Amino acid sequence: MKYIILNILLLTVAWQFSYAQQKKVGISKPLLVGKLLPKVRSMPILNFNTKSVNLQDWNDKVVVLEFFDTYCATCIEGMPALAKVQQERGDKLVVLLVTWQSKEVIEKFYSTNAFLKEKNVKLPTIVGDTLLRQYFPHKGVPHTVFLYKGKVQAITYPDYVKKQFVDELYNNGQIHVPQKDDFKSEKVFELDDSENGIIGSVRMTTYQEGLSDKPGLTIVKDSITGLYRSYFNNVGILNAYKALDALINKPTFLLTDKRIVWKVKDPDKYYYREGSGGQQFWLTKYGICYERKSYVVKDLAEQVKIVMNDLNRFLGLRVYWDQLERDCLVIQKKASSNAARATIENTQKMESLSVLIFFMDYSGNFLPIVDESGYKDAIDIGSYNNIAELNEQLQSYGLELVEGKRTMQMLIVEEVQ
Incomplete structure (x- = not known):
């Protein structure tokens, strides 16, 4: 799979903006855990054997409502896991994606999303929803609701859509998972500040x-x-x-695992x-x-x-920066530049090399990168599978990535006695 990392990051940021463009979600009639689900009208659905569904049809199964939208990268990345649990527990479970977006938008989404096509994932999806998000209001997606026997059993996170929790609810009629509430008022530690002489x-x-x-x-x-x-x-x-x-300390690079030295068990x-x-x-x-x-x-x-210092003392840690020599990738000027620029489809304009470095770091697939080229202009970069393919694109700018060793800032995380 090619590293189309820019699009993924844009999706991660864009969902917040898109969500703000929706009609304001009312919370006047939310359904809390333990409440019965009112009889609701049939709702339009995609990727199913009928064009509409009614939640009451599955009172004998665990129903998971997974709220999402197409701008949420986290939602999309989690869909294969949802599909796997559905396959494993199909006799006990029905997973339904729910979105406010239209049928046309979602049809296009499933037909063009490379990640879901590669994973062969097409979950049943309730589209154009205006009712369920009033019963289960939320500020951000993903947002997960468990229903069973016509009752709200949990409002939680998609991490808990697992075999063990489905079986627990199906067999025992209840489930014990953390509750997600985007509208709860802030709570604080309850320390008594009224004692005389408190410092x-x-x-x-x-x-x-x-x-x-x-x-x-x-x-x-x-x-x-x-x-x-x-x-x-x-x-x-x-x-x-x-x-x-x-x-x-203003960050000058993305702190990935390759920039951390772990001196812990x-x-x-x-x-x-x-x-x-x-x-x-x-x-x-x-x-x-x-x-x-x-x-x-x-x-x-x-x-x-x-x-x-408080964290270090309570956790028994010493966390600090040090300059260490490490294997890395070095961006440098190419000895002989190839001025001919290959035709690359679906390129992304990057205002500087620092943007490319950020996305490569974010992918987690490369060694730390050091820029010694002095190049300051924008570049257009398409997808690539490896450093060789990326170098084919960089050579037209007189640049190349080579392996080397350099002294760089590393974060040391050390457990102390």
Whole structure:
């Protein structure tokens, strides 16, 4: 499969914009877990043996409603896993994709999406939905609802559409998974600030389902107590450090696994590896929450260092940057330039080489990249399978990628005694 990575990234960003263009979703009649599903009208569906369906037809099966739209790359990437579970548990399960987009848009989506065509995935899809998203309002997709025996059993994440949870619900009539609520009001740690003489406090916990997700550092002042509160909620450990570091060190490259030296027993508990069971599933196991309260707060850079020191102390870590020699790919000027430019279909204009480097880093398929070319202009790049094919396109700009060794910034994550 060719690396059409630019389109994937554009989809990831674009869904947020598209979602804002929809009619405002009302939340006046949401169905909560434990509520009975009202009798609903038949709804138009694609990729099914009828043109419309009624949810009441499947009261004897577990029904999963998976809300998505075609701009959501995460939704699309998760569809093969949904199709696999449907195949494995077809006697107990019905998976239905649900979208506000029209029949025409979705038909075109299935006929042109290279990823789904390669995976041979075409799930039954309710189109032009206006009713179900009122019963199950959400700010972002994917958004997953479990129904069984005509009742709402869970509102959660697609990570939990797995054999074990389908069987649990089908056999026991209930399911135990984290609940997703895009409209919940923010909850905070319940610390008693009324005690006489309180100076401050620091608290860290594992993932807390009752807390609103706050992946980045937030600093606010309580107008009543005068205490400053620095906190983040429900974030992976590596992502917590990365978010903090980005506040004081402007990133000049994408921090991928190839830029990290792990001096730990089990890296898997510090960051999520793609394909290891679902990011939300991982986060509920390894995510952390942090809160510091004090009457004094430093400037941002100093406050970030204080928070990092707290994390190091609580987690038994030392996280720092170092200059190390590593294998890499070097962009350099080609000794003899081939001025003839091959005709490449479906190219993407990139304003600079840094854009190309970003997308190559994002794909995770290449060594770290160092640019020594001095090239400043825009380039047009199409899809490619390997470095040789990319070099065929770069040569017309007098450039090439070669393997080498260079000293570069590496993030060290070290467990300490």
